[in-house]
Amino acid sequence: MTFLDFGAPIAGAPDNVLRTDLSRRVYQALQKRKDFEFVAIRSLAAEKSPSDVLIVDALSDGVPSKNDLGIKYRERLALVFPHDKWQRPDVRILRKGFPVTPHQNENLDGGPRSICLTEESWELARCRWTATNYLNDILYWLERAARRELHSEDQPLEELFFLAPAELILPASWGTNAARNRLAIAHSRQTGDGRFVYFAETVEKHPAAPPADLLVIQTALVPNPMLELPPRDLGDLSEWLGERGVDLRVSIDAFLRSKFEGHTFSHAPHQRAFVLLVEIPIARDSSERAEEVRRKAFFIGQDFISVGLIMGFIDNFENTLVLNSMRKGNKLLADEWKSIRVAPIEVHHRLTAETAQSHSGHYDRLRRGVIVGLGSLGSSISMNLIRGGFADWTFIDHDHIKPHNLVRHQAFGSQVGVPKSEIMAAMANDVIEGSAAPIVQRVTESNLAEGLVEFEGKELIIDATAGVEFSLAYSRSETGSRACSVFLSPNADYSVLLGESLARDVRLSELEAQFYRALIQNKDLADFSQLPGGRIRTGGSCRDHSMVMSGADVNLHAALLSSQILRFSSNPEARIRIWKNDRETGATQCLKVQPSDARQSTTGSFTMRWDSKLEETLQSLRESDLPNETGGILIGLLDLVAQEIRIVEALPAPPDSAKSPGTFQRGLDG
Structure with a gap:
């Protein structure tokens, strides 16, 4: 066998010529092993990486004697130990004609090929490195290489060249x-x-x-x-x-x-x-x-x-x-x-939607969506969805960025004065080309009815506005695209997702009414409407004010809502979810409210709306009062423009009410 010449010969006792602790430890370990034979000590005087070199013969009993690659029982190697302790020890193959296998590296110095013993970074591996394990790993590599077992089936194929400059x-x-x-x-x-x-x-x-x-x-x-x-x-x-x-x-x-x-x-x-x-x-x-x-x-x-x-x-x-x-x-x-x-x-x-989806671990593809409202919450959710590979969005918002928006919005100072929808579409397209288109417009019931804003053929409409105007208007439209509404409580302790069913037989306005009922019934939600430390004036108009709320709070809930929107979109059922964040521990609690089927009745020009859960409550109140007449208190919402009465909850009559089979008189207690 012939070998490559590597390193410069060096004379002297090992303890005197070996400069590194690792090389001395390996030299001492070699004296006690029968599966390695020490040959010589050499040195590398490379300008960037001077090193100690131990020339050895590895004697591997685990190498099959007739392996088809031609790896030998005895293989000559150079064990390289850089003087810089932050550089990984290297193993070079010295036999000419050693076969090409996976996990070999050419070297930029033009010297013998290296073998790759581990995927771990040297910063981690050096914490538990021992001379014995190092030598054992070399034998293990030779045995697996000879058996063609170096490259596992689930491991990506190796790159063809080194990292290019x-x-x-x-x-x-x-x-x-x-x-x-x-x-x-x-x-x-x-x-x-x-x-x-x-x-x-x-x-x-x-x-x-x-x-x-x-x-x-x-x-x-x-x-x-x-x-x-x-x-x-x-x-x-x-x-x-x-x-x-x-x-x-x-x-x-x-x-x-x-x-x-x-x-x-x-x-x-x-x-x-x-x-x-x-x-x-x-x-x-x-x-x-x-x-x-x-x-x-x-x-x-x-x-x-x-x-x-x-x-x-x-x-x-x-x-x-x-x-x-x-x-x-x-x-x-x-x-x-x-x-x-x-x-x-x-x-x-450049990043594609498919690549982003793969790297994000998303497998159900959501396409052709609309986000209405690109404020602080909407801007964060939109970028989460885009970066997750969910492309082909329309961003709709009539407003532009003001200086105070930068506290919570994804925009930058150079974008003050630019419409929010245009900013977010530009940012989305910079991540994934062609992933979003902006519309600078306020969505109202009139332009919905006139078809000025196109919602047909979309898979999901996300209402991230800070009010209820869009959800009420969209609930009355007959477009075939389902919608969901996401919003935060005034103090940013809570976030909410209301999602229509795929068939739109339960709509946002009905889900909103059922959400209000949950606020009334559930004592754990008593502080939902609690105002934060105050409001901050941002202009001279009576409407120019902003809630006290941090960008961190918005991003926390935006991350959760982004994930839940994706889960909701893959399920045909309607959904009401409320999450509360514990500021002390960071824990998040989820309250699930089961949506109820919608009911309605028209009397004159007014339409009365309620749901099956309210019917059950009314039925229970009636049965508990039989045979007497039943009274109580109905809580709801009145919309004089749409001429709708939406009943949210029914409360029992005051305890001092007078009841009989033929009469009922409401009391005053409570």
Whole structure:
């Protein structure tokens, strides 16, 4: 067997030449083990990471003697211990011809490959690191590698290259867009660690941005991809693509033909960047269909005209660039193109609704919704839903941002004076492109009736306004979309969700009446309407005031309501839920109120509305008074415009009331 030379020889006693505590501990452990043989001590003088190196032979009884990968019972390794204690110890493979397996890493120093022993961060692993466990992990890795058991079925397939020094963010629709070669680098920014992030858009969207010429190549299926060092030049890239069924010269030739078709170019230096995007179908083994398609990009060190000239595919004929009809390339420059530098770029797509939903753990998709009221609560809920992948929303609000709104609203100071619906739609579309559209309008019963606001065909209407006007108006509309109403108590201790049934046979106005009954009946809700410390004047008008309420309180309830809205939307039943937050402990208590079926009767021009629960209460009062006449107190709501009387609760008659089979006279006690 032949081995890679790694590290510089160093003379002296181990206790004198080993600089790190970990290397000394491992050296001492090696003296007591029969499954490792110590070979030599070496050192790495790397500028950023000087290290102690122990050369050893690992003798693994667990490696099958005839494993198909060719891993040996005896394997030579370099155990690397950086002098910087915050860097993880490394294990390098020294035998030439050691097979490529999962969980091996190429190294940027160009040295032997490393093996990956654990997924834990070194900050955590070092707290329980021992020399014995470290050596045992090495043997375990060799045994599992030989048995092809390193990569568990539920583990994502490995990335193809190391972390690139730059990132390219593609539009969410990239890959389905017909104009795949029309891409512009719209802008870039530098991260805190010195990496560059480039943001690409289609030329049609950013016509003023200098476009980057993009060549898209798809490779053959890559089974169980390994980590690899990125290609440094076109020669490396050509070799890598060739191993995966792609001839880079042929691809560039075809690309040049498409560029020259119907166009002429001068010999002047081309100003556009040349980007190569490689699409790589990957699977766990060669017998499977592609599990996913990964994309890797490279900035080419020359524009496509220069590349074509160097490769000999383009000729300069009387100051006009023409295609070389012989297509044989320039023999004098036969290999010069291979040295053209390439810079790897890590590729990402802008966030899509599907990706957001997957990362959020949501599986029931809510689409085509409307949020009415983009104040403090509505703005928080809207962003929670958008970030959860629930897209295609219409945001409706007539108001604009005022300075005091910034205490609780999602908006920023630079957006004061901008309509709330436009702000939230812009923020939503910045997270997921095309996820929201704004309407700056007050929703009233008249414009509902005239169809000026479109609610038909939506899956859910969310009323997050601070009043009851919309819920009452919408309850009288005959649109087919169910609605829910969410709001907070004045002191922000409570939050409430009222949700219509899918068939809309129980509507918001009826649920609101039943909610009021719960406030009357349940002593635990006695402080629901308690006002906070006061109101703050925000203007000269009598209506210009704001409740004392913190943004933290709003966000707390908004998070809970966002989750409950999603649960409600997947259930066809009507719902009344009330949550109370204990400010001392942070605990949240939920009160469930069972919605009742609606009842109504028309007398003259007035419609009287009640529900089945009220009927049961009235029936109970009547039965308890038989055979005497029954009296009591009805509590309800009167709407003279809609000519509706909504009965909420029935209370028994005062105890001093006079009752007989033929008469009833209400008393005064109580």
